[in-house]
Amino acid sequence: MFYASFRSPIGRNEITFFNTKEERDAWVNFQDSFSAMDKEAKDFMFPRRALSTEYARRRIRRALHKKIVPDTFNDNQNWWILGGVA
Secondary structure, three states: OEEEEEOOOHHHHEEEEEOOHHHHHHHHOOOOHHHHOOOOHHHHOOOEEEEOHHHHHHHHHHEEEEEEEEOOOOOOOEEEEEEEEO
16 A cells, blocks of 8 residues: 655644555645546645655544544545544
8 A cells, every 4th residue: 555645734634545655655646536527726726745655544543433434525545533532
């Protein structure tokens, strides 16, 4: 798995994950299918960042409540929604 999130503070409780590094990097660089609908997506969307596997797994492990949900716009993307970090 390859992980990413929005930059702080928005991305603190949401981590998205992909099967390939290419998919993750495309999302981080606003080249995913949703961002491609608008050439100026970078100008109005929240900044994004890649996460290391170790950091993402540690955040997920420490969350008291967690749930996986599919992304609304990108078929190849899912999100860990995290609540309450121990």
